[in-house]
Structure formats: C-alpha cells, structure tokens
Amino acid sequence: MNINIAAQINSFLAALVLLTAFGMLVQRRMYGLVHLFTWQGLFLSLNTAIVGYVAGRHHLYISSVLTLALKVILLPYILHVLIQRLKVHKEVETVINVPMTMLIGIALVIFSYHLMSPVRELSNLVTRSTLAVALATVMIGLLMMITRKHAVTQIIGFLAMENGLFFAATSATYGMPLVVELGVALDILIAAFIFGIFFFHIHTTFDSLDIEQMARLKEED
Amino acid sequence: MLLILLLVPLFGAVILAFVGDRKFAPEINIMCSAATFAAGAGLAVQVYMHGPMLAGGKFFFVDAFNVYLSVLTSFVSMTTAIFSRRYMRKEREHGRVGHMRMRFYHAMFQLFIFAMLLCLLTNNVGVLWIAMELATLSTVLLVSLYRTPTAIEAAWKYFILCGVGIAQALFGTVLLYFAAERVLGEGGEALLWTNLSRISGELEPTVLSLAFVFLMVGYGTKVGLVPLHNWLPDAHSEGPTPISAVLSGLLLNIALYALVRCKVLVDGATGTHHAGNIMMGFGLLSILVAAFSLLRQKDIKRMFSYSSIEHMGIATFAFGLGGTVATFGALLHMLVHSLAKSAIFFTVGHASQMHRTQEMDKIKGLFRGNPLVGWGLMLGVMAIVGLPPFGIFTSEFLILTATMKNAPLLTPFLLLGLAVAFAALFRRVQSMVAGDVPSYQKPMKAAHVPVLLHMALVLVIGIYMPDFLNKWFHTAVELLK
Numbered sequence: 001m002n003i004n005i006a007a008q009i010n011s012f013l014a015a016l017v018l019l020t021a022f023g024m025l026v027q028r029r030m031y032g033l034v035h036l037f038t039w040q041g042l043f044l045s046l047n048t049a050i051v052g053y054v055a056g057r058h059h060l061y062i063s064s065v066l067t068l069a070l071k072v073i074l075l076p077y078i079l080h081v082l083i084q085r086l087k088v089h090k091e092v093e094t095v096i097n098v099p100m101t102m103l104i105g106i107a108l109v110i111f112s113y114h115l116m117s118p119v120r121e122l123s124n125l126v127t128r129s130t131l132a133v134a135l136a137t138v139m140i141g142l143l144m145m146i147t148r149k150h151a152v153t154q155i156i157g158f159l160a161m162e163n164g165l166f167f168a169a170t171s172a173t174y175g176m177p178l179v180v181e182l183g184v185a186l187d188i189l190i191a192a193f194i195f196g197i198f199f200f201h202i203h204t205t206f207d208s209l210d211i212e213q214m215a216r217l218k219e220e221d
Numbered sequence: 222m223l224l225i226l227l228l229v230p231l232f233g234a235v236i237l238a239f240v241g242d243r244k245f246a247p248e249i250n251i252m253c254s255a256a257t258f259a260a261g262a263g264l265a266v267q268v269y270m271h272g273p274m275l276a277g278g279k280f281f282f283v284d285a286f287n288v289y290l291s292v293l294t295s296f297v298s299m300t301t302a303i304f305s306r307r308y309m310r311k312e313r314e315h316g317r318v319g320h321m322r323m324r325f326y327h328a329m330f331q332l333f334i335f336a337m338l339l340c341l342l343t344n345n346v347g348v349l350w351i352a353m354e355l356a357t358l359s360t361v362l363l364v365s366l367y368r369t370p371t372a373i374e375a376a377w378k379y380f381i382l383c384g385v386g387i388a389q390a391l392f393g394t395v396l397l398y399f400a401a402e403r404v405l406g407e408g409g410e411a412l413l414w415t416n417l418s419r420i421s422g423e424l425e426p427t428v429l430s431l432a433f434v435f436l437m438v439g440y441g442t443k444v445g446l447v448p449l450h451n452w453l454p455d456a457h458s459e460g461p462t463p464i465s466a467v468l469s470g471l472l473l474n475i476a477l478y479a480l481v482r483c484k485v486l487v488d489g490a491t492g493t494h495h496a497g498n499i500m501m502g503f504g505l506l507s508i509l510v511a512a513f514s515l516l517r518q519k520d521i522k523r524m525f526s527y528s529s530i531e532h533m534g535i536a537t538f539a540f541g542l543g544g545t546v547a548t549f550g551a552l553l554h555m556l557v558h559s560l561a562k563s564a565i566f567f568t569v570g571h572a573s574q575m576h577r578t579q580e581m582d583k584i585k586g587l588f589r590g591n592p593l594v595g596w597g598l599m600l601g602v603m604a605i606v607g608l609p610p611f612g613i614f615t616s617e618f619l620i621l622t623a624t625m626k627n628a629p630l631l632t633p634f635l636l637l638g639l640a641v642a643f644a645a646l647f648r649r650v651q652s653m654v655a656g657d658v659p660s661y662q663k664p665m666k667a668a669h670v671p672v673l674l675h676m677a678l679v680l681v682i683g684i685y686m687p688d689f690l691n692k693w694f695h696t697a698v699e700l701l702k
Contacts, residue, residue, distance in 0.1 A: 057407075118427045119399065138392060142385060151377075158384055165391050172399040177412055180347030184391070187354045191384070194361055198377060205370050214374040 006054040007126050013047040014130040017167060018109070021140040024160055025105055025147075028093050033156050034079045040163055041071030048170050051127055059178045060170070066185050067166065075159060078192055083152065086203050093150050101147055105140050112136040119172070127171040134171050137164030151202055151209040155195050162188055222267055223276045223283065226260035226291065227338055229253055234331035241324040247306035250327050254299040257334065261295035264288060269689060275344065275415065282344035282415055285696035286552075290478055291341050293556055297470050297563050298334045300671035304567045305330070305463035307668040311574050312461065317367055326366060326461070333359040333467070340475050347412045349479055350387070350394050353443065356472060357383045364460035375455035382452040383442060390439020390479075396432035397486070400424045414482065421489025429490040436483045437499055443476035445530045446537060447507040453530060458522035458579070462570030465522055469529040470563035474555050477533060481540050485701055497541040504538025505631060507531065508638035515645035520579045521569050524649065525562065528605060531642050532558045538635070539620040540701075542627060548698045550619030557612035557679050558605070564675035565601035568594050571667045572653070581649055586658040591665070595654045597672040602650045604679050606643040612682035 020040040027033050045067040052060025083089050095101070112135040120128050141161030145154050166184075169176045176184075199209060206213045233253030240246050265288050268274065273284035283291075309326065312318050318326070336356035343349050357379075365376035398412055404423045405411040417424075438449065445453040457465045480500070487496040511531035518524035532554065539551035571594045572587055573579045587595030604611035617639065624632050682690070 115431070119396065119431070122403070122425060122428065123399070135392070138388065145381065145385060154381060158381065158388075161385070161388050165388055165395070168392060169395045169398075172395050173402050174407070176347055176395065176398060177345075179345070180351065180412065183348060183351035187351055187358065190355070190358050194358055194380065197362065198365075198373075198380070201365060201368060201373050202377065205368065205373050211377070214370075214377065 003054065003126060006050060007129075009050055010047060010127055010130055013043050013050070014133040014167075014171075016043045017047075017137060017163070018133050018140075021137045021160060021164075022102070022105055024156065025101055025140055025144050026095055026098050028095055030083050030089050030152055031080075033153065034076050034083070037079075037156055037159060038072055038076045040160065041067060041075075044163055044167055044170075045072060047167070048175070051170055051174060054126055055174050057174050060175050062178065063166075063170075063175055063181050066181070070185055070188065071159070071163065075188075075192055078196060079152070079156070082196055082199055086199055086209065088150075088152060088209055093148065093153060096147070101143070104143060108139040108143060109133075109136040112139060123172070125171075125174065127174070131168060131171040134164050134168035137161075137167060140164075149211045151195075151199060151211055154211065158191075159188070222260055222264045223281055223342060226257060226264055226295070227335060227342065229257045229260060230331045230335035230338065233257075234328045234335065237331055238324065238328035240327075242320045246323065246327050247302070247309065250330065251299070251302045251306060253331055254295070254302040254334070257338075258292075258295040258299045261292045265292045269693070279410075279413055279415070280344055280348075281342045282413075283342060284700055285693050286481075286700055287341045287478065289552075289556070289690075289693050289697065290474060291338060293474070293559055294334070294337050294341065294471050297559060298330075298467060300674060301463050301466050301470075301563060301567075302330070304466070304570070304668045304671045305461075307666065308463060308570050308574070309461065311665065315574075315577075318461075322366055326363065329359050329363050330463075330467075333363075337471060337475050341478065344413050344415055346394055346397060346414055346417065346482075349482075350391055353390075353440075353476065353479060354384075354387055356475065357387065357443070360456075360460075360464065360468065360472070363464045364456050366461055366464075367459070369459075372459040375452075375459035379452045379456040382449075386442025386449060387439050389435045389442075393432045393435030393437075393439055393483070396428055396435065397483075400428040400432070400490070417486055418489070421486045422492075424486070424490035426491040429487045430495055433483065433487040433496050433499070437480065437496075437503070440476050440480040440483070441503055441537075444473055444480060444533050444537060445507075446503045446534065447510040447530065450507065450511075450530050454523045454526040457526035457529065458520055462522070462566055462573070465526070466563040466566035466570075469526065469566060470559040473529060473533050474559055477536060477540075477555065480537070481701065484540065494543070497543050500537050500541030501628070501631070502541075504534045504536075504541055505634055505638075507534025508538065509634060512638040512641040512645065515642055518645075518649075519581055521573060521581050521584065521649075521653075522566070522579055524581070524646070525565055525569060528642065528646065529558075529562060531638065532562070532605070534638075535617065535620060535635075539623070542620075542623055543702075544623055544627060545698055546619055547623035547627070548701050549694050550616045550623060552694050552697055553612065553682075554616035554620065557616055557682055560675045561601055561604040561611070561613060561679050564672050564679075565598065565605060567668065567672050567675075568597040568601060571665065572598065575662050575665055576659075577661070577663075581653060583659070583661075584653045586656045586662065587654045590658045590662050591667060593667050593669050593672065597676065599650060599654050600676055601672075602646050604676070606646050607639060610680065610683045612679045615683055615686075
C-alpha cells in the first residue's frame with residue numbers, strides 16, 4: 001500500500017474517532033452511547049491493523065484483534081447486559097448546555113494540537129498527524145466525565161479516554177511494547193468487572209445510578 | 222529470591238480465595254505476609270552484599286531505592302495482617318461484614334500487596350503503570366466493603382478520580398516511550414528503566430518536559446497531592462481500618478516512588494530544575510492545604526488521612542528540592558511516616574471499635590479505658606507531628622535545613638504548615654486520650670504487637686540510625702542525583 005494513501009486512511013479514521021467522541025459528549029440515550037462507543041472501538045481496531053500493515057509491525061495485528069475483542073465485542077456486550085438488568089435503558093439524561101459543551105470540546109481539540117506540535121515535528125512516522133487527535137479524544141473523554149452525572153455515562157467516558165490513550169500509543173510510536181498493551185487490556189478487563197459490580201451496589205444503595213445523589217461525603221464546617 | 226517475593230502474595234491471593242472465611246484464614250493471611258517479608262529481607266541482604274541487580278531477563282530490577290521500599294512494604298503488610306486478624310474478627314461480631322466479604326477481603330489484600338511489589342520491582346516503566354492501576358483496582362472494592370452509602374460513594378470517587386488521573390500518567394508514559402524509541406530503537410527495550418537512565422541525557426528535552434507534566438498529574442493524583450487529593454480522605458476513612466493503614470502507609474509511597482523515578486529521567490534529559498520546581502510547588506501546596514484542613518476535621522480517620530497528604534507533600538517537596546540532604550531526608554521520611562502512620566491507624570481502628578464511632582467528639586478516656594490504645598495513639602501523634610526523639614523529627618529537620626540553605630524564601634511556609642498541623646493534631650488527641658471512660662466505651666483486646674513494633678522502630682531510627690540503613694540511603698541518594 002502506498003504510504004500516502006495509508007496516511008490518508010489513517011487521518012480519515014482519526015477524524016471518525018474524534019467524531020464519535022463528540023457524539024458521545026452530547027448523546028443522551030444509554031444505548032446510543034454504547035453504540036457510539038462500539039463504533040469508536042471499531043475505527044481504532046481498523047486503524048491499528050492498517051498502521052501495522054504499513055509499518056510492518058506485526059505485533060500491532062495482535063493489538064488490533066485485542067481491541068476488536070475487548071472494545072467492540074466484550075465491553076459493549078457487558079454494558080448492554082448491565083443496562084438491561086438495571087433497567088436504565090429508558091433513562092434519558094439531561095445534558096446541560098449542549099452548545100457550550102461542544103465549544104469547550106472544540107477548544108480542547110485546538111489546545112491538543114498546540115500541545116502536540118513540538119512532538120509532531122520530531123516524529124517521522126506515517127501517523128504523526130493523528131497524535132493530537134488522540135490527545136483530544138482523551139480530553140473529551142475527561143470533559144464527558146465532568147459534565148455528565150450518570151454512573152453508566154461516566155464509565156463510558158472513562159473507556160473513551162482509554163481508547164484515546166490506545167490511539168495515542170499507536171500514533172506516537174506504532175504501539176507500546178506488547179507486554180504493556182496486554183497488561184493495559186487486562187487492567188481494563190478487571191475495571192469492567194469492578195464497575196459492573198459497582199453499578200449494582202450503587203443501584204441497590206441509592207435506588208438510582210445518578211451520581212448527584214452521592215454527596216454525603218463533604219467537608220463540614 | 223525476587224520471584225519468591227512476588228509469587229508468595231500472588232499464590233496467597235489464590236489460596237485465600239479458595240480457603241474463604243474459614244477459621245484459620247487470618248492465620249494463612251499472616252503466614253503469607255510473613256513469608257513475603259522474609260523474602261523481602263532476603264532480597265535486601267542480597268542487594269546489600271552484591272549491589273544492584275537485574276533478574277528475569279531484564280524484566281526486574283533491584284537497587285537500593287526500591288529494595289528498601291520493598292522491605293518496608295512487605296513489613297508493614299505483615300504487621301497489618303496481624304492487626305487485621307483481631308480487628309476483622311471484631312467487625313464480624315459487629316455484623317459489618319459477612320461470609321463472602323471476608324473471603325474477598327483476604328484474597329484482595331494479598332493481591333494488593335502483589336501489585337505494590339510488582340510496581341517496585343519491575344524494570345519496565347509501562348508495567349509500572351499497569352501494576353499501579355492493578356493496585357488501585359484491587360483496593361476499590363475493599364474501600365466499599367461495608368456497603369454503606371458513604372463507603373460506596375468514597376469507593377466510586379476513588380475509582381473514577383484515580384482512573385482518570387492514572388490515565389494521564391499513561392499518556393506521559395507514551396510520550397516517554399516516543400522519546401526513548403528515537404534513541405534506543407523500537408521494541409520493549411526502550412521502556413526499561415535501566416536503559417532509560419543510562420541514556421537519559423540524549424532524550425529529547427521538550428518531549429520529556431511535556432511528558433513530565435502528564436506523569437506528575439497522573440502519579441500525583443495517586444500520591445494525593447493538592448489539588449488532586451479529593452478522593453483520598455474519603456477512600457482512606459470509609460474502608461476497613463487495616464486497608465486505611467496500608468493505603469496511607471504504603472500505596473502513597475509507591476506512587477511517589479513512580480514519580481521520583483520519572484523525575485530522575487526528566488532531570489537527566491532537560492538538565493534544568495524544571496521537574497523539581499513543579500514537585501516543590503505541588504508539595505508545598507499540599508502541606509499548607511492539608512495542614513489547614515486538619516483543623517476542621519471531626520472524623521478521626523479523615524483527620525489522619527489529611528495528615529498523610531501533608532506528609533506526602535513534605536516528601537514530594539524534599540524530592541523536588543533535590544541535593545544530598547533533602548533527598549536523604551525524603552527517603553527517611555517515607556520510611557518513618559509509613560511506620561508511624563500505620564501504627565496510628567491501628568490504634569485508631571481499635572479506638573473507634575471501642576466506641577462504635579469515628580467521631581472524635583465521642584472518643585474519650587482512652588488512657589484509662591485501654592492504656593495500650595491510648596498511649597499508642599498519643600505516642601503515634603507525637604511521632605507524626607515531628608517531636609524528638611522520633612524518626613520523623615530527624616527527617617523533617619534534615620528537610621528543613623536543606624530548605625533554609627537552598628530555598629530560604631520557602632522556609633516560613635514550610636514551618637507554618639508544620640506548626641498548624643502540630644497544633645491541630647495535638648488539640649484533638651488530648652481530648653481523646655485524657656478524661657474519664659464514657660459509659661458507652663466497650664473494653665476490648667487490642668492487637669499490641671504491630672503497634673509496639675512500629676513505634677519502637679520509629680523511635681530507634683530517631684535515636685540511632687543503623688549503619689546499613691545509612692549506607693542504603695546514601696546509595697539511593699546517589700542514584701537519584
């Protein structure tokens with residue numbers, strides 16, 4: 001494959017990843033969020049495979065398959081089951097001030113480009129231009145966790161951040177060493193079980209998954 | 222020896238998961254921890270005799286810095302296991318934990334120790350991150366063990382904030398790998414600490430300073446530095462007390478260890494004091510904010526959690542300051558704070574069990590009610606505020622003199638923080654230990670070995686520092702220059 005075409009496909013997929021990140025930022029329905037997250041995982045997995053092919057790094061194929069299994073199949077499945085069991089699929093979260101959130105998101109993208117410009121100049125990889133997108137995805141995930149108040153949404157924000165980090169590793173260095181990527185995947189898997197257990201605890205204790213209710217631990221004066 | 226050190230807690234976790242809540246489960250827990258400590262001590266002797274070493278195909282690495290923390294970690298986890306035997310039995314009698322949760326508690330305790338030791342011993346900066354995340358994950362559900370609304374809230378906060386924080390550290394690690402790959406070539410070798418420290422001078426300074434900001438925010442969240450400390454008082458006060466003791470005494474140290482390792486690399490690359498300045502800023506802010514927060518606490522475990530933030534701030538500040546004296550002081554401070562703080566949590570755990578509350582206004586008459594708990598708490602507080610002849614006095618004195626010499630303008634702030642913390646803790650502890658025994662206080666048998674052992678060590682280190690410790694610290698100081 002021609003390097004130029006590869007770089008273009010890479011940029012295109014990066015744009016799609018960023019688009020899904022923005023979509024998640026304002027999506028109000030639980031299933032909609034999970035679907036967006038699944039798409040994001042799929043784009044990541046494709047991107048990793050293409051980068052692996054162009055750069056001739058075969059361990060990226062493993063990461064690609066791993067992403068596919070974990071982020072496109074397993075995690076969305078777990079989330080689906082949890083949403084169904086906890087009967088929150090009908091819940092529509094109120095998202096405050098959509099235009100403002102979007103604007104902050106755009107500002108974060110610009111900030112990421114600014115922050116990553118010295119790194120990009122040093123790099124000579126095909127993927128160098130997407131590093132800023134990766135950082136922006138991390139930042140938007142963070143923004144999502146701050147602005148949303150539902151436990152499921154916060155977790156999806158957290159996982160979207162993890163997606164951004166994985167994307168960053170692919171863009172900056174053609175992926176971290178395999179042992180590290182496997183370890184990170186294992187950590188995410190454990191985290192998935194923990195938040196699964198957590199949803200039930202929160203649900204039984206507070207009768208809802210709204211984080212706003214958890215405000216008992218405050219500094220008293 | 223190194224593999225035994227890691228495998229014992231890992232197998233311990235599996236065994237305890239199967240043993241479950243049998244009568245002898247706490248004893249198995251103690252035995253596993255004791256075996257871990259023995260292996261840690263063995264490893265220390267090995268390193269002491271033969272110097273730093275690599276093991277497991279460069280995957281593990283031991284030098285004076287991490288071996289002393291490994292010994293400390295395995296030691297405190299052993300004494301905590303001893304303490305937890307009596308403490309958790311009482312909690313079961315009170316009906317706060319059930320069958321399944323005891324099984325879970327023991328297994329996770331061992332897994333947590335494994336994660337911390339892996340953090341310390343690994344040579345790979347990426348694996349360091351993974352183990353740190355594993356240590357967080359294994360304790361999240363321990364914090365929420367009692368399933369009260371506040372405990373669940375605390376654990377959720379811990380999970381989310383530390384998850385977000387540590388994600389930033391992973392980004393920093395990616396940038397570090399990016400810089401290292403340009404010098405060392407692709408492959409796993411480029412993330413090995415031994416390689417990185419060798420070539421740190423050739424790493425790209427702009428990338429490394431950027432990476433350090435992310436690493437600082439990431440690992441700084443886990444150290445509990447202000448303003449990233451929000452989760453810490455909640456998580457440390459809502460979980461079972463043995464967990465509070467290991468979280469405050471050990472996990473914070475481990476996170477600081479990771480941060481210091483990264484700082485060494487960044488210093489080597491930039492050749493400036495950039496990273497040190499950031500650490501000094503965060504450290505000083507933590508000392509001041511934590512000291513003033515101490516004043517308004519009502520919950521006893523919360524108060525001592527804030528004290529942990531303060532002390533981590535002191536150590537971070539000292540590492541940031543750099544130089545032989547300050548670094549020596551910081552290493553010593555990590556050691557003595559860990560011992561003293563876990564001893565305090567042991568007594569605090571018993572005190573709150575005797576009164577069935579964590580509110581300080583209701584805890585009274587400990588001297589008369591249970592002299593060991595009363596005096597243990599009193600001496601612990603005397604040690605933690607830095608009174609001579611305890612070890613913390615020595616370390617704080619060293620740090621203070623180094624500050625006066627190298628950054629005299631910051632001395633008043635440091636002194637202010639220490640003085641406020643001193644006043645806040647003393648005011649509270651006096652009303653708890655003195656006075657008559659209230660009617661609702663229930664007598665109980667306290668676990669005395671851990672408290673006495675820790676306090677004796679803090680005292681000994683304060684009066685006379687053993688030669689081997691001195692030599693160890695000096696070697697570690699050389700490594701961190």
